[in-house]
Amino acid sequence: MDEGTFLTEKEVAELTGIKTGRNERGVTIRREQLQMAQLRLMGIPFHENARGRPMIFRAVALGLVPASAAKPKAWSPRAIR
Template identity: 40%
Template sequence: MSEIFLDDASLDRLTGIRRGRTRAGVKQTKHEMQAAFLRESGIPFIPNARGRPVVLLSAVESRRTTDTPKKGWKPAAIGA
């Protein structure tokens, strides 16, 4: 059976974030930093009850950067 969500190790590799940090006395957890990275990258996720980002494997596998979005349909009568 295949997994449908990225596991913790895969999420760490995807984001490049393996632990939290403290700057100027402000603590930021690893999961908060990962969620911010995913948000900035446009990768869809949902936070679970513990505040950890949960990413569907299909969301990462289907990412395409070279394809341009399709134009919407417009009737020929309007374009003439």
């Protein structure tokens, strides 16, 4: 297993259970799109890189950092706070 900062493509595929894309009604859905949808359902924070690949911090996946700490806070205007 690679011990880099981010999970590898193989590790993301294992985590999400999605290794390939698929066609639905003539529309191709890429593997990365399916993986990101699954990660959202699982509540695992990630960032999409320039290639459209979900990037997951290894520390979050291992539970060393709580998922809530990895998510940036949403912006809200000062008047509403």
